[in-house]
Amino acid sequence: MNKELKKRGLRFYASIYFKIIAQDFKSKMSYRADFIISMLGMILTNISGFVTFYIMFQNFETINGWNYYEMLFLYGFSLIALTPMQCLFDNNWNLRYAVYDGSFIKYCFRPINIFFYFISEVFDVKGLGQLLMGSLTLGYAWHNLGLQMTVGKAFLLVAALLTGSLFMIAIMNLAAATCFWLVNSGFVMVTMFKFTEYARYPVTIFQGIFRGLFTFVIPIAFVAYYPSYIFLRPGLPxxxxxxxxxxIFFFWVSYRVWMLGASRYSGTGN
Amino acid sequence: MKKKIWKYLTLLRVGILEEMQFRLGAVTKLFGNIIYLIIIYFLWKAIFAGAPTEVVNGMTFEDTMIYLVLASALFYTMEMYVTWDMGRRIKSGDIVVDFLRPMGYIKFQVLSLSGNTIVSAVTSLLPTMIIVYLITGGGFALSCNLLFFTAAIMIGTVLNYFINFFVGTICFYTESIWGINIMKEVIVLLLSGASIPLAFFPETLQKVVYYLPFQAIYNTPLKLLIDNSLSLQSRMSMLGLQLFWTVVVGCISYAFFKISVRRITVNGG
Incomplete structure (x- = not known):
């Protein structure tokens, strides 16, 4: 935890967070049509992911030993794990513009944590569409796989989802932070975001160095595959x-890198 | 007449120069494309490894890879940001400037985009085709199918433009550029066969897809290039269908655009 955060206390930050988010909501609600269309777009995107699996499994029985419902499990799981990044950390997409045109300087002059202030400015509502689709898919797969639901399992599921989310958020934090060093860093974010689409496939489809790459360097294997392993297969890797x-470690690293970049920031012009 | 052609050629040249300016963009595209190809290679390899037979729906692993690699190269070649651009320019009001040009808005866009496409075709599609040809030892024939392929790309680009243009025109009615765009992208990608070859679609869905214009963008050129069993007649009818869709979508988009332009409201004086 950051020193400032400790000094101020979590309650202080929580109350500020809701104040900032409320402003964002007010401005968004004035574009109600935009909200509905964005939500529909999000849901359509996720449906198309579902249809892709459906078409694949019309032709093939398994993918690398994983059947239709197991793959849907991974898909639903990855959609839910993506949601916190999509909803809470969406402002990372604007970081490079803020740094580029100099408006980032305003975050440096507030007596609160820069990362916290920047990230809390936007809450992306359409991410909730993703949460809805993810939950439906996961529930459907869970039911068809005949899995039991107990208190212990529910607890595990939440923990596993949070784990996947942390990786997701950390990947995008790091990708966004590149803009402090690179001028044209949009492509880093776009490429990383594309990778996360493949988090829905078991990492075992990759061979050799690519498995290592997607496990330890760009850890998409941890977004859905490893956390959901306990529900689908016996044994515990x-x-x-x-x-x-x-x-937690990876998220902490991404936070430090982001803050390091912010501390290097010297504004544009004088 | 001569003056007119000169004007068109100049615009085409500007489009070519514009695309060549953004070399970093080209490198990025290449990098992203390579990674995408690596991922789909492993993915489909794993998929085919689990299949009981080597040929699934008339396609082997190699056929599928040839199709998908070329589809992705074609996708990057034809990629255009008309919808984003129009949306942004409508929102900011800059679109008015485009209307003031001494040339129709559509003509202007088609010409400069064609310039971009030509550069991408030479820098990304052509090398990809050569690599695929060398690796597979003649994965596609080198005869008149190349002519059909080229013609189909040209028509497909215009069709793709009109679909983009239609969706861009919707931005006159809503400011939700992201939502509109993402819907278009998802529908086109899935139904054009760019992400999964249409041969894998269930029969009913396949029929539906063949009655829609999207498959004419990527699937028609690719089929004309890869499928050697097609007769001259069926090749001609495929091109004809593509042309038909281009004209139909073009007319609808044009009419929609003409009606929508009247409603434009630009903020500020």
Whole structure:
């Protein structure tokens, strides 16, 4: 945790967060049609992902030993794990513009954590459409796989989803932070975001260095595959057990890099 | 007449120069494309490894890869940001400037986009085709199918433009550029066969897709290039269908645009 955050206390930050978000909501609600269309766009995107699986499994019975419902499980899981990044950390997409045109300087002059202030400015409502589709898909897969639901399992599921989210957020934090060093860094974010689309496939389809790459360098394997392993397969891989710790560590690293970039920021012009 | 052609050629040249300016963009595209290809290679390899037979729906792993690699190269070649651009320019009001040009808005856009496409075709599609040809040892024939392929790309680009243009025109009615765009992208990608070859679609869905204009963008050129079993007649009718869709979508877009332009409201004086 950052020193300032400790000094101020979580309650202080929570109350500020809701104040900032409320402003964002007010401005968004004045474009109601935009809200509905964006939501529809999000849902359509997720439906198309579903249709893709449906078409694939019309022709093939398994993908690398995973059947239709197991793949849907991974898909639904990855959609839910994406939601916190989509809803809460969406302002990362605007970071490079703010840095480029100099408006980022305003965040440096507030007596609160820069990362916190910047990120809390936007809450992306359409991410909730993703949450809805993800939950429906996961529930459908869960039901058809005949899995049991117990208190323990529910607790595990939430923990696993949070783990996946941490990786997701950390990847995009790092991608966004590149703009402090690179001028034209939009493509880094776009490319990384595309990678996360493949988080829905089991990492075991990749061979050799690519499996290593997607496990340890761009850890999309931890977004859905490793955290959801406990529900789908017997046994417990070491990486699944370690994934929450990795997730917290990776998120912390991404936060430090982001802050390091922000501290290097010297504004544009004088 | 001569003056007119000169004007068109100049615009085409501007489009070519514009595309060549953004070399970083081209490198980015290439990089993104390579990674995408690596991922789909592993993905489809895993998929085919689990299949009981080597040929699924008349396609082997190699056929599928040839199709998808070329589809992705074609996708990057034809990629255009008409919808985003129009949306942004409508929102800011800059679109008025485009209307003041001494040339029709559509003509102007088609010409400069054609310039962009030509550069992308030479810098990304052509190398990809050569690589695919060398790796597969003649994965597609080198005869008149290349002519059909070229013609189909040209028509497909214009059709793609008109679809983009139609969706861009919707931005006169709403400021939700992101939502409109994402819907278009999802529908075109899925139904054009760019992400999954249409041969894998269930029969009923396949029939539906063939009655829609989207498959004429990517699937028609690719089929004309890869499928050697097509007769001259069916090749001609495929091109004809593509042309038909281009004219139909073009007319609808044009009419829609003419009606929508009247409603334009630009903020500020």
């Amino acid at each position: 070491v990486l699944t057990c370690l994934s929450p710790l990795f997730g």
